[in-house]
Amino acid sequence: MGQSNTIRILDGNTFVVSEETGDIEATPTEPTGLFSLDMRFLSRWVLTVNGERLNALSYDDLQYYEARFFLVPGMATHYVDAKLSIIRERAVGGSFREKLTILNHDEKAVDLEIRMDAGADFADLFQVKDEILNKKGELYAEAESDRLRLGYRRGNFVRETVISSSRPARYDRNGFAYSVHLEPNEQWDAEIDVQTFALGPGGRDLRLGVTAHGNERLALQHDLQEWIAKAPKVNSEHDRVAATYRRSLVDLAALRFAPLSLGGQTLPAAGLPWFMTMFGRDSILTCLQVLPFAPELSKTTLRILASLQGSRFDDFRDEDPGRILHEMRYGETAAFEEQPHSPYYGSVDATPLFVVLLDEYERWSGDVALVKELERECRAALRWIDDYADLAGNGYVWYERRNTETGLENQCWKDSWDSISYADGSLPPFPRATCEVQGYAYDAKLRAARMAREFWGDPAFADRLEQEAAALKERFNRDWWVADGEFYALALDPDGRQCDVLSSNIGHLLWSGIVDHDRAEKIARHMVGPRLFTGWGVRTLAEGEVRYNPIGYHNGTIWPFDNSFIAWGLRRYGFAEEAATIASGILDAATYFDGRLPEAFGGYPREQTKFPVEYPTACSPQAWSTGAPLLLLRTMLGLEPHEGHLAVEPVLPVGMGRIEVLDIPGRWGRVDAFARGRLDLHQLAD
Amino acid sequence: MVDATTRFFESLNRRDHEPLLDKAAGTVRFDLHEGAQTTHWLLRVDRGRLTVSQEDREADTVIGTTPALFEEMAAGRENGLAAVLRGDMTVTGDARLVVQIERIFPGSPDAQGPRRLHHREVR
Numbered sequence: 049m050g051q052s053n054t055i056r057i058l059d060g061n062t063f064v065v066s067e068e069t070g071d072i073e074a075t076p077t078e079p080t081g082l083f084s085l086d087m088r089f090l091s092r093w094v095l096t097v098n099g100e101r102l103n104a105l106s107y108d109d110l111q112y113y114e115a116r117f118f119l120v121p122g123m124a125t126h127y128v129d130a131k132l133s134i135i136r137e138r139a140v141g142g143s144f145r146e147k148l149t150i151l152n153h154d155e156k157a158v159d160l161e162i163r164m165d166a167g168a169d170f171a172d173l174f175q176v177k178d179e180i181l182n183k184k185g186e187l188y189a190e191a192e193s194d195r196l197r198l199g200y201r202r203g204n205f206v207r208e209t210v211i212s213s214s215r216p217a218r219y220d221r222n223g224f225a226y227s228v229h230l231e232p233n234e235q236w237d238a239e240i241d242v243q244t245f246a247l248g249p250g251g252r253d254l255r256l257g258v259t260a261h262g263n264e265r266l267a268l269q270h271d272l273q274e275w276i277a278k279a280p281k282v283n284s285e286h287d288r289v290a291a292t293y294r295r296s297l298v299d300l301a302a303l304r305f306a307p308l309s310l311g312g313q314t315l316p317a318a319g320l321p322w323f324m325t326m327f328g329r330d331s332i333l334t335c336l337q338v339l340p341f342a343p344e345l346s347k348t349t350l351r352i353l354a355s356l357q358g359s360r361f362d363d364f365r366d367e368d369p370g371r372i373l374h375e376m377r378y379g380e381t382a383a384f385e386e387q388p389h390s391p392y393y394g395s396v397d398a399t400p401l402f403v404v405l406l407d408e409y410e411r412w413s414g415d416v417a418l419v420k421e422l423e424r425e426c427r428a429a430l431r432w433i434d435d436y437a438d439l440a441g442n443g444y445v446w447y448e449r450r451n452t453e454t455g456l457e458n459q460c461w462k463d464s465w466d467s468i469s470y471a472d473g474s475l476p477p478f479p480r481a482t483c484e485v486q487g488y489a490y491d492a493k494l495r496a497a498r499m500a501r502e503f504w505g506d507p508a509f510a511d512r513l514e515q516e517a518a519a520l521k522e523r524f525n526r527d528w529w530v531a532d533g534e535f536y537a538l539a540l541d542p543d544g545r546q547c548d549v550l551s552s553n554i555g556h557l558l559w560s561g562i563v564d565h566d567r568a569e570k571i572a573r574h575m576v577g578p579r580l581f582t583g584w585g586v587r588t589l590a591e592g593e594v595r596y597n598p599i600g601y602h603n604g605t606i607w608p609f610d611n612s613f614i615a616w617g618l619r620r621y622g623f624a625e626e627a628a629t630i631a632s633g634i635l636d637a638a639t640y641f642d643g644r645l646p647e648a649f650g651g652y653p654r655e656q657t658k659f660p661v662e663y664p665t666a667c668s669p670q671a672w673s674t675g676a677p678l679l680l681l682r683t684m685l686g687l688e689p690h691e692g693h694l695a696v697e698p699v700l701p702v703g704m705g706r707i708e709v710l711d712i713p714g715r716w717g718r719v720d721a722f723a724r725g726r727l728d729l730h731q732l733a734d
Numbered sequence: 735m736v737d738a739t740t741r742f743f744e745s746l747n748r749r750d751h752e753p754l755l756d757k758a759a760g761t762v763r764f765d766l767h768e769g770a771q772t773t774h775w776l777l778r779v780d781r782g783r784l785t786v787s788q789e790d791r792e793a794d795t796v797i798g799t800t801p802a803l804f805e806e807m808a809a810g811r812e813n814g815l816a817a818v819l820r821g822d823m824t825v826t827g828d829a830r831l832v833v834q835i836e837r838i839f840p841g842s843p844d845a846q847g848p849r850r851l852h853h854r855e856v857r
Binding site for chain 2: 450
């Protein structure tokens with residue numbers, strides 16, 4: 049939902065979305081602002097000089113946490129005559145700081161009235177697309193001699209924006225102003241500091257002592273340099289692969305998020321700007337994607353999700369014992385329980401994926417201590433799968449929300465209301481069970497069996513899990529196979545009827561290993577066949593289905609993250625060429641977005657549009673899109689931990705040229721992987 | 735009749751071992767303020783072993799709220815993390831302990847839990 053012409057900078061979950069001039073004038077359609085803790089702390093931030101609005105000559109988003117705008121007074125038609133330049137440099141990191149610089153290019157002295165309109169509506173992130181009319185609390189503005197205080201109070205819930213300046217300014221309730229006299233070629237500057245407060249009754253800030261790194265610009269810069277230095281280096285014959293990798297690495301750094309109360313540990317948040325918080329599913333899948341490049345994210349993600357694992361039944365939050373959370377929010381609607389995100393547990397896949405990530409992380413890192421540390425949580429997650437998710441009592445993982453007001457209807461990754469349908473387009477009743485989640489549960493049981501046998505000293509539990517997994521695989525291959533189309537159904541309804549549409553979800557089944565070997569080739573053929581594959585990637589829903597729409601959010605668009613797991617799955621079953629086909633399509637698409645893959649793009653055939661059509665309201669950068677190129681690299685290079693060392697078995701298309709990945713961390717220390725494109729993809733199409 | 739707050743702390747004291755707090759260590763003091771009066775509960779957690787007293791001693795984490803809100807939490811009718819976000823409960827010191835301890839509060843007495851299909855058929 050971010051507009052493409054907005055400029056965004058962020059640090060953790062404090063971020064600024066503005067127009068190209070740096071101004072903020074929030075409306076429901078242009079939800080710009082300064083946000084922190086899921087609330088908007090500035091909804092108006094408009095700079096004028098002598099009453100005139102400014103026009104943008106250019107802007108740079110230098111780093112994810114800083115941007116610079118070059119402006120002149122007046123509108124585009126006459127800016128060439130401008131005798132003044134205005135530079136706005138801003139950064140977030142704890143607080144929001146903006147430095148104004150004004151240069152007089154005239155041969156005469158000038159007197160300027162510089163004014164910043166400032167206002168805050170304290171909208172909850174869940175309300176920014178609505179007209180903010182009936183706030184339940186009280187908004188206030190207090191102009192003091194050296195600061196402007198904008199606030200919102202509802203009971204003990206207080207949020208404040210405090211604006212101050214390095215130079216004396218005149219503050220009023222709607223902003224502040226400076227009167228400036230500039231001689232020819234003289235320059236003036238002022239530093240403005242905007243602090244956000246989330247105050248409790250004692251005046252203490254909720255976030256006290258919680259930061260991922262130092263807040264100052266230099267600390268942020270140092271942190272980013274260290275992050276990049278620590279990650280493997282990727283060199284490629286064609287610069288685009290290496291460029292996409294570098295972009296992903298920096299975006300991944302930006303998306304790190306330190307939840308309150310967890311001591312500054314970071315995990316990947318879901319996406320900028322609207323999803324800068326922890327999501328069970330998104331955080332876990334991103335960690336899986338980036339394991340060869342940034343393994344430490346997995347450790348913190350697993351620990352944080354474990355520390356918030358469900359412990360009781362709560363129908364409002366859809367919480368059960370053992371369940372891994374879906375989403376955590378800190379804003380007003382979460383605080384006052386108008387939304388259930390404190391945290392909300394309505395995700396059907398985060399729990400099995402938690403177990404999958406722990407095992408995969410150990411296979412790379414050799415961190416047995418963490419596997420032992422999280423044994424109890426893993427067992428609780430496995431119990432949730434068997435005891436609380438099997439709503440139909442037939443050995444599958446189902447979902448049905450208990451919070452019917454604000455809970456999620458579809459609790460799988462395709463969480464829009466119409467994502468799960470029968471072939472005739474109608475929607476099934478609840479509970480629903482989607483295919484990919486059965487695969488995750490199967491994989492979780494097998495991986496837990498390995499951990500139980502090797503690290504928990506419980507071979508009997510391991511045997512039981514393996515038997516259960518084998519039975520699930522047999523059952524699944526019987527009940528979900530759509531004989532006519534030769535694929536697995538998207539979902540089952542409570543009567544066991546199949547949602548018999550061809551969807552991308554079945555690609556995840558390869559990754560999980562639940563596909564019978566004699567059926568794998570049929571699934572692989574669908575993945576690169578004309579109904580699902582566009583030339584760029586695999587559509588969420590196949591062309592020809594009733595609900596298919598090339599720009600349908602979960603009914604026809606291409607999701608890079610989805611494709612990365614499909615490619616990984618294809619590789620697992622030995623379909624290296626099909627995997628490379630998908631990897632190559634998605635990496636080609638990335639070059640059209642300067643290496644930054646959006647959440648989703650249109651499912652139009654590649655030859656029709658020639659370029660990938662961005663989904664209109666896609667959120668970017670988004671963590672699992674950022675992680676996709678990294679998983680695709682892993683897949684094409686065939687990187688796989690094997691008996692304590694790293695196996696490398698590259699299958700690259702010819703067009704990729706040479707790729708080298710240096711210093712891949714793991715239980716083996718650091719090793720390099722080299723690959724050369726030898727695969728002629730055209731052979732596949734014939 | 736004993737209130738839910740007392741019952742809650744007594745049940746913690748009786749609990750030999752709380753697996754949800756296996757990884758937690760430290761002391762938490764609950765200060766329940768009502769006017770000029772403050773009731774203290776001190777919970778000592780040592781890797782799953784719990785000890786409760788009513789001492790007013792220094793602690794790693796101090797949680798401040800009203801007896802009324804705490805009573806609702808002890809009865810499973812209020813959620814601690816939402817109360818912290820609202821500012822109805824304050825936290826000083828190590829906030830990690832709050833997240834860990836919040837999980838041992840009971841769920842709502844009215845919660846139905848997962849709705850299994852066969853239950854529905856019975857009805």
